[in-house]
Amino acid sequence: MDEGKLRWCWLQLGGAAVMLQEYKKQGSDSWNPEGKVGIGVSIYFICDDALAIYRQAKAKDIAVKKPFVGNGMWVVQLADPDGYQLCFESGTSEPEDSLYSE
DSSP, X not given: OBTTBOOEEEEEEXXXXXXXXXXXXXXXXXXXXSSOTTTTOEEEEEOSOHHHHHHXXXXXXXXXXXXXXXXXXXEEEEEOXXXXXXXXXXXXXXXXXXXXXX
């Protein structure tokens, strides 16, 4: 917490972690982007079980796209509030372009 606002968080699953930070809009250490941040940016995480991440996101009512197989991997995609595409992938023997069915 910084001045009563959540500015950064540390997300960890097993041995992998990523830190997300929001810059201040005014004062020291501030940054104001010219346009909407995140547009056109995708961040890929290779993991052991992308479908588990999909199920966890769904259970928490997080908007997540239906998983599909691409390049021999399950692909799970969601967007953060700034528009960054977060993609989680894990290997599979399912046929290319398969869609996940629950």
